[in-house]
Amino acid sequence: MTLDDSPSYPTVQAVLADPTFARLKALVIETTGMAFYRDKNEDLAQILVARMIEVAVAGCDGYLELLAPGADEMDALVAELTIGETYFFRHKEQFDALRDIILPDVIERNRPLRRLRIWSAGCATGPEPYSIAIMLEREFGARIADWHVTVLGTDINQKFLGRAREGRYDQWAFRTMPEEIRAACFTKVGNQWQINQQYKRFVKFQYHNLIKSRFPSIIDNIAGFDIIICRNVIIYFSPETIEDLIPCFHESLSDGGWLVMGHAEPNQHLFRHFKTVNTPGAVLYQRVDGFHARPPAPVAAPAPVVKPPSLVLPRLTALDVGRDVTRPMVPPMIRSAKAKPPSAPARSLVKPPPPPGGEVGGGLVRIRELADCGQWDAAAAACDALLTSTPMDAWGHFYRAMIHEQVGQAEECEKALRRAIYLDRRLVLPHYHLGLFLLRRDDAIAAAKAFRNVQALLKDYPDDGLVADADKITVGQMREAVDMHLKLIGGAI
Numbered sequence: 001m002t003l004d005d006s007p008s009y010p011t012v013q014a015v016l017a018d019p020t021f022a023r024l025k026a027l028v029i030e031t032t033g034m035a036f037y038r039d040k041n042e043d044l045a046q047i048l049v050a051r052m053i054e055v056a057v058a059g060c061d062g063y064l065e066l067l068a069p070g071a072d073e074m075d076a077l078v079a080e081l082t083i084g085e086t087y088f089f090r091h092k093e094q095f096d097a098l099r100d101i102i103l104p105d106v107i108e109r110n111r112p113l114r115r116l117r118i119w120s121a122g123c124a125t126g127p128e129p130y131s132i133a134i135m136l137e138r139e140f141g142a143r144i145a146d147w148h149v150t151v152l153g154t155d156i157n158q159k160f161l162g163r164a165r166e167g168r169y170d171q172w173a174f175r176t177m178p179e180e181i182r183a184a185c186f187t188k189v190g191n192q193w194q195i196n197q198q199y200k201r202f203v204k205f206q207y208h209n210l211i212k213s214r215f216p217s218i219i220d221n222i223a224g225f226d227i228i229i230c231r232n233v234i235i236y237f238s239p240e241t242i243e244d245l246i247p248c249f250h251e252s253l254s255d256g257g258w259l260v261m262g263h264a265e266p267n268q269h270l271f272r273h274f275k276t277v278n279t280p281g282a283v284l285y286q287r288v289d290g291f292h293a294r295p296p297a298p299v300a301a302p303a304p305v306v307k308p309p310s311l312v313l314p315r316l317t318a319l320d321v322g323r324d325v326t327r328p329m330v331p332p333m334i335r336s337a338k339a340k341p342p343s344a345p346a347r348s349l350v351k352p353p354p355p356p357g358g359e360v361g362g363g364l365v366r367i368r369e370l371a372d373c374g375q376w377d378a379a380a381a382a383c384d385a386l387l388t389s390t391p392m393d394a395w396g397h398f399y400r401a402m403i404h405e406q407v408g409q410a411e412e413c414e415k416a417l418r419r420a421i422y423l424d425r426r427l428v429l430p431h432y433h434l435g436l437f438l439l440r441r442d443d444a445i446a447a448a449k450a451f452r453n454v455q456a457l458l459k460d461y462p463d464d465g466l467v468a469d470a471d472k473i474t475v476g477q478m479r480e481a482v483d484m485h486l487k488l489i490g491g492a493i
């Protein structure tokens with residue numbers, strides 16, 4: 001670019017006076033949920049000006065064009081908008097509650113299945129999920145030695161996720177962490193500290209936008225958690241958004257699972273569908289459906305309680321059941337911009353489960369019903385019955401794969417996904433899910449191949465085609481999700 005054709009950049013004042021500023025601001029809030037920017041015009045304008053200079057765009061109209069759905073610039077803007085303040089073992093009282101109450105409870109509960117799923121939603125650069133992994137390994141390592149453990153950290157900020165995957169931190173991130181733990185769990189690299197592999201092995205990071213990415217989503221691996229920790233994230237959201245999100249967290253927990261919010265977010269009314277457990281310095285919320293109800297663990301010395309595993313499958317909302325498999329089928333991956341999560345308690349909060357030992361079979365609809373009301377083992381039995389009578393049913397194998405995945409049977413999950421694909425290569429969902437599975441196994445090359453298969457299957461369909469009627473999921477949204485995974489993999493292959 002010569003001096004003559006270099007654009008002249010707007011000032012903060014010019015951006016504030018530009019009529020398109022209001023549209024940019026609305027788009028930012030709609031995309032991130034950060035209603036925080038409603039009365040922070042100057043801050044927002046400063047960020048926009050910095051981005052405009054970076055991408056050499058002269059005004060708000062031009063910049064708005066760069067923010068089309070799926071465009072890289074939205075990620076770059078989000079990286080500047082979000083606030084990633086975090087550190088290891090932040091808010092000690094909550095970690096005490098995790099160590100003394102929550103983890104003993106879920107470990108005891110899950111003993112028969114030997115599986116543990118923990119979600120740190122809005123994990124920033126990773127200290128929160130890594131703190132949990134350190135606690136698990138150091139305090140409970142012997143009890144969960146051969147378990148299938150997942151600590152999933154998600155965030156909307158791709159830059160933060162990159163740093164989280166790296167796992168290298170400045171001294172400031174350890175401000176409240178005892179030095180001996182840091183020395184035991186990290187290795188000094190220059191001026192920084194690198195987390196040791198032993199504490200990394202359970203932890204996975206994944207992009208997820210709490211506002212735009214539908215959840216629970218068995219398809220996106222955001223489902224069936226024993227613990228969800230979402231701290232210092234919703235403080236930036238509007239009350240309406242928060243009201244919409246809490247039932248989604250509820251539905252993403254297994255029965256008996258725990259939700260830990262930031263210590264400054266204790267609006268009891270919002271959590272009315274949970275059991276509230278007060279501990280010294282922390283308020284915890286437990287999903288206790290009538291069916292698997294049990295008293296909360298005592299605060300002081302939690303006695304181990306032996307009970308059958310909680311076999312809850314999150315609602316398979318709008319998973320496409322019984323559809324004409326000659327049509328491309330796309331999962332309800334991402335909530336459409338207009339569609340909101342349920343603000344009323346979701347159906348499975350109140351729906352009674354089918355009688356124990358009830359009829360098994362009845363096809364995919366029945367399997368879905370069983371799964372919807374948390375009858376995970378019965379759903380598996382129904383699936384097996386279906387596959388005995390119709391062993392060539394590709395969807396049956398796909399559902400079986402989902403069930404295997406939820407109970408930590410990785411090998412069987414992969415086999416069932418591959419069988420579904422073998423039986424009908426045109427089904428998008430098994431390819432997509434195989435991609436996610438392989439990603440979790442760190443097989444980036446094979447995962448990329450599976451995602452490219454999804455791209456190829458969607459190739460001839462217009463972006464705005466509605467593919468999952470109830471949830472208004474479009475081909476474009478699915479394409480966007482796959483592109484995003486491929487972009488993330490890009491650096492790894």
Ligand SMILES: C[S@@+](CC[C@H](N)C(=O)[O-])C[C@H]1O[C@@H](n2cnc3c(N)ncnc32)[C@H](O)[C@@H]1O
Pocket residue numbers: 031032033034082083084085086087090121122123124125128154155156157160208209210211212230231232233
């Ligand atoms: C202040 S940090 C909290 C980090 C950590 N939970 C803690 O308490 O230490 C807030 C995080 O929420 C993330 N965030 C903001 N909006 C989000 C959204 N819509 N979906 C997912 N993450 C979001 C930000 O990127 C940021 O990393």
